[in-house]
Amino acid sequence: MKARAFAYVRPRTLKEAHAAFDAAQGDASFISGGQSLVPALAMRLQAPQLLVDLAGLDQLRGVRLEGETLRIGALTRHAETLTEPLIRRHAPLLAAAAPFVAHPAIRNRGTLGGSVALADPASEFPAMMLAMGAQMEISGPEGLRRVPADEYFQDLYQTAIAPGEILIALHVPAAGSSHCWAFDELARRRGDYAMVGGGMMAERAGDGLRGVRIALFSVGPTPVRARRAEAVLEGRAPDAAAIAEAQRALDGDIDPMDDAEIPASLRRHLARVLLGRLLAKLEAPQ
Incomplete structure (x- = not known):
């Protein structure tokens, strides 16, 4: 199939981008890298009358440290998360996840x-956020607003971004x-969508962990925080007993659906295996 005919505009400012969207009366789509949108256009899963190309907006570029926060422009390419020194140093979980994202041409x-x-x-990447x-x-x-990741992911392909709004930075x-x-x-296979995947961040507090955050993907309609497993691990060393208890607690965190290829029971099992691997990796030097 081929995409429906559409108009195209490449604004120079955020104000121009919002104005273009409004002028199309909402029948518009924003495009950046296009690795998801272009296939959707080709299959006519989306058929906007206007494409608003965000590639020329400087506000969406750059990686910089702002105090204790790393600001990553939304136009940062997947491949840059592998090579950008500030990301590797201050957001290492992104650098760890990047090699697993699809294939080099897409990254x-x-x-x-x-x-x-x-x-x-x-x-x-959504789960790592x-x-x-x-x-x-x-x-x-x-104007601008910030939404915490815990409030951002709402349902299947639904986020806190309203029609006409633009994600400009992380x-x-x-x-x-x-x-x-x-x-x-x-x-x-490497590059395939994962049957289950996840990442975690924590701080060392003596022999224990604090501020534990675990996020899983491919286990529901959105990325999922494993809050019960986090609570088990908070303040404890990730030893065999803690890992086993956290794996049991994980059953209460996820509710995967059966599908044609992977039954829910298998995803639950794989999620427990994955959590054990994540906690074992924390023991190794990073």
Whole structure:
């Protein structure tokens, strides 16, 4: 199939981008890397009359440290999360997840903001925003606002972004010397969507952990915080007893659905296996 005919505009400012969307009376789509939108256009799953290309907006570019927060522009490409020194140092969970995202050709074009805005529940980066406790900076006709990751993901492909709003940056608490992290996923082949995946962040507090955040993907309609498992681990060393208890608690955190390829019982089992791997990785030097 081919995409429906559409008009195209490349604004120079956020104000121009919002004006273009309004002029189309909502029959418009924003595009950045296009790795999700272009296939949807080709299959006519989306058929807007106007494409608003965000690639020329400087407000969506750049990575910089602002106090104890790392601001990552939404147009940052997947591949840059592997090479950008500030991301590797202050948001290492993103760098750990990046090699698992699709394939090099997609990572070279896809943008971090595009992935988080789409909020595919089987994608790595949205879940890592949840694990890191990031905030999403969103631009709308009324100005800028920030939404915590815990409030941002609402339902299947539904986020706190309202029609006509633009995700412009991701604000991630900067990891320090006391932080530890781990990422892993279980997939049939490298580059395939994961059967289950996840990442976690925590701080070392003596022999124990504090501020534990665990986020899983491919286990529901949105990325999922494993809050019961987090509570089990808070203040404890990730030894065999704590890991086993956290794995049991995980059953109360996730409610995967059966599908044609993977029954819910298998996803639950794989999630427990994955959690054990994440906690084992925390023991290794990062």
